[in-house]
Amino acid sequence: MKSAEVAEEARVTVESDRDIVAARMRGRVMATELGFSSAVATLVATAISELARNILLYARRGEIVLASVERGDRRGLKVVARDDGPGIADVAQAMQDGFSTAGRLGLGLPGVRRLMDEFEVRSSPDVGTTVTVKKWNS
Amino acid sequence: MQVPILKQGPYLIATVQSALTDADMMQLRDALVAQVGQHRARGVIIDVTALDVMDSFAAGTLQDVAHMARLRGAETVIVGIQPDVAFAMVHMGLTLEGVATSLDLEAGLAHLDLSTGVSSHR
Ligand SMILES: Nc1ncnc2c1ncn2[C@@H]1O[C@H](COP(=O)(O)OP(=O)(O)O)[C@@H](O)[C@H]1O
Ligand SMILES: [Mg+2]
Numbered sequence: 034m035k036s037a038e039v040a041e042e043a044r045v046t047v048e049s050d051r052d053i054v055a056a057r058m059r060g061r062v063m064a065t066e067l068g069f070s071s072a073v074a075t076l077v078a079t080a081i082s083e084l085a086r087n088i089l090l091y092a093r094r095g096e097i098v099l100a101s102v103e104r105g106d107r108r109g110l111k112v113v114a115r116d117d118g119p120g121i122a123d124v125a126q127a128m129q130d131g132f133s134t135a136g137r138l139g140l141g142l143p144g145v146r147r148l149m150d151e152f153e154v155r156s157s158p159d160v161g162t163t164v165t166v167k168k169w170n171s
Numbered sequence: 172m173q174v175p176i177l178k179q180g181p182y183l184i185a186t187v188q189s190a191l192t193d194a195d196m197m198q199l200r201d202a203l204v205a206q207v208g209q210h211r212a213r214g215v216i217i218d219v220t221a222l223d224v225m226d227s228f229a230a231g232t233l234q235d236v237a238h239m240a241r242l243r244g245a246e247t248v249i250v251g252i253q254p255d256v257a258f259a260m261v262h263m264g265l266t267l268e269g270v271a272t273s274l275d276l277e278a279g280l281a282h283l284d285l286s287t288g289v290s291s292h293r
Contacts, residue, residue: 054191072259075223078223137228140263
């Protein structure tokens with residue numbers, strides 16, 4: 034895999050439900066600037082909304098970092114959702130449709146995986162949770 | 172950002188004006204469920220044309236409104252889901268199962284007239 038080059042970055046601190054809206058709106062603007070269709074920009078905004086809400090619900094506080102990336106002649110948007118909260122006890126379980134420790138729909142993480150092109154979770158009780166996702170402009 | 176709720180005949184019509192926070196969404200749910208009783212409403216229309224994103228929280232809360240309103244004797248219909256939002260919901264796997272949807276306000280009113288057997292145009 035070729036290394037991705039960062040051309041632009043935006044950072045949104047997530048510590049209230051207003052920040053969820055701010056993060057997804059920032060993501061939509063950036064996706065649009067990168068030339069994504071409004072339909073794909075909505076996919077990205079929806080994924081950011083889920084990741085930001087997970088930060089707020091499960092870790093109380095964290096950040097969403099948006100960056101434009103390039104691979105060959107393709108441009109994309111990278112979203113990193115990072116917190117130093119309690120971590121996810123069993124990531125494989127958390128990725129299943131309908132699994133929730135909070136009595137919720139349990140469609141956030143598996144939904145984000147379906148909305149985006151690349152998806153990675155790193156989580157442990159010591160360092161918290163980082164979800165990294167990418168959407169490529171085709 | 173509060174969502175205005177208007178009474179039209181036997182129905183309540185809530186029109187989302189902009190992106191909503193989770194607190195706004197829950198406030199809308201509680202206001203609708205309370206007003207169904209206050210106005211003895213038979214139907215609820217939620218117009219989400221201006222909603223930027225339908226994520227699992229928004230979908231779950233709208234489902235809750237529909238189920239709670241039904242328990243209080245009112246049918247709910249969601250109208251105005253935009254093409255991009257529908258595209259994202261399908262990709263994500265959000266079905267809004269058990270919730271009626273119509274294209275727009277007019278179609279939503281027609282749907283409620285049929286399903287409740289009352290007429291909003293008297
Ligand atoms: N940032 C996070 N920190 C800790 N736990 C998390 C985080 N994100 C998700 N989880 C865990 O993974 C589960 C599944 O998340 P998700 O798919 O978004 O569903 P939901 O939020 O509806 O429960 C959550 O119930 C929670 O236990
Ligand atoms: Mg979630």
